[in-house]
Amino acid sequence: MAPVVTRPLPQALVGGSTVAVRWSTTIQPSSLKRGLNTALFFPGHGVQRVGMANTWMSHFPRTTTRHLDEMDSILGFKLSQVIRDGPNSRLNQTQNAQPAVMAVSVLILRILEDEFNFDIGSRVDVTLGHSLGEFAALVASRHLQFPDALRLVRRRAEVMAQCTRRMVEQSGDTYGMVALICEPDHLESLLRTVNEFLGLGTSHLDDTGHPPIRQVMVANINSPNQIVLSGSIERIRVLLVQLRQFGGHDPRAVRLKSDSPFHSPVMLPAAEDMKIAMQEVDITFPGIVPCISNVSALPFKSKQDLKHLLSRQCIDTVRWWESIRYLHQNKGVQRWIGIGPGKVGRNLVGKEVGRVNTKGGGVWAVCNPKEMEETLKALEQTEPEAYCI
Known part of the structure; x- marks a missing residue:
């Protein structure tokens, strides 16, 4: 059996301390893994903030500089x-937020791989990403190369922004996204009632046979108590009134940091453009590990399946909660x-699987160098027998 190699973390980490973390560098995953154990997941639009790469630059200047220079050159x-x-x-x-979030996510992934010799193929079983994060997940699983993924994200974001501007000009409405938060045991009923008002059910139609609320869609089903609506903000407000007066629901509504109605029919031109763009991209299938589709909540099945579902993702509901349940249960x-x-993303995953820190399981977020150190130590403590001696 392969020996376990002990490697120190770089001293650039917080406090300048060196912590020994063990992992096997020679075990191959295909012959040893017993089912799925470890998932790598990535966040979507809305987590961007000015300076989000600064701590990585100060601790890992070589890798960070090289990656950001590559990003600028590609764009x-x-x-x-x-x-x-x-x-x-x-x-x-x-058009800036989406490639920025995706690129910084891949930067952290590269630091994990290059600075810590963390091998995705032998340490991770599956990847997934929330909406925009699906592109970073496809890079991690090696279905897409970073340059191709970054160009796709930028192109997608530009067309999405154009879709929003065009719709605002045509309608005069304000567009965006609103999270609805309810009690966990009310989610199915809330979804059913929302779908009826949106014309996806069989009741709540007006005198002409049309749904009373149009150009609104359930964009995300994020957790046992959260969905996200996308579309005209005014029409979402009307829907909330209908839910409270006639639907028997009173969810808490939170406006999200987005001025575009992602995952709604407004984005149909972006989906059509992505369908064309995907034909020009080199896709590797299978990748080194499977990747879960937001649209199907299942692993991509083929190159064509990946191209089809990734283009549909612009307008289809992100089935995040279902994806987590599929992998967990x-x-x-x-x-x-x-x-x-x-x-x-960590908070949404934790709502379904719990914040477990006992041997064998856990939910961790790597957002800064200190968390990199903590996560690697936690992974060592929860390493499956198939990976360790």
């Missing part, structure tokens, strides 16, 4: 300067590693 402009200096108004623009995933800015 043809200094997105790294926007990430570093802002202003917020520019970073939050869809059906496939036995016990260890969840969030890679990227912010802790939104």
Whole structure:
């Protein structure tokens, strides 16, 4: 059997301390893994903040500089300067925010791989990403190369921004996304009632046979007590009134940091554009590990399936909660590693699988160098027998 190699963490980590972390560098996953155990997941739009790459630059300047220079070269402009200096108004623009979040997520992944010799193929069983995060997940699983994924994300974001501007000009409405938060045992009933008002059920139609609320969609089903609506903010407000007066529900509503109605029919031109763009991209299938689709909540099945579902993702509901349940309940995933800015993804995963820190399982987020150290130590303590001697 292969020996376990002990490697120190770089002294650049917080406090300058060196902590021994063990992992096997020679065990191959295909012959030893007993089902699925470890998932790597990535966040989506909304976690961006000015300076989100700064701590990585100060601790790992070589890898960070190389990665950000590559990003700027691929995009043809200094997105790294926007990430570093802002202003917020520019970073939050869809065409900047989405490639920025994706690129910083992949930066953290590269630091994990290059600075810590963390081998995705032998340490991780499956990847997934929340909406935009699916592109970083596909890079991690080696279905997509980083340059191709970054160009796709930028192109997708530009068309999404155009879709929003066009709809605002046509309708005069304000568009965006609103999270609805309810009690866990009310979620199914809330979804059923929302779908009826949106015309996806059989009742609540007006005198002309049309749904009373149009151009609104359930964009995300995020957790046992949270869904996200996308579309006209005014029409979402009308829907909330209908839910409270006639639907028997009173969810808490939270406006999200987005001025675009992602995962709604407004984004149909973006889905069509992505369908064309995907034909020009080199996809590796299978990757080194499976990747879960937001649209199907199951692993991508083929190159064509990946191209189809990734283009559909612009307008279809993100079935995040179903994806987590599939991996947790059906496939036995016990260890969840969030890679990227912010802790939104970790919190959503934790709602389903719990914040377990006992041997064999856990939910961790790697958002800064200190958390990298803590996560690697936790992974060592919960390492499956198939990976360790």
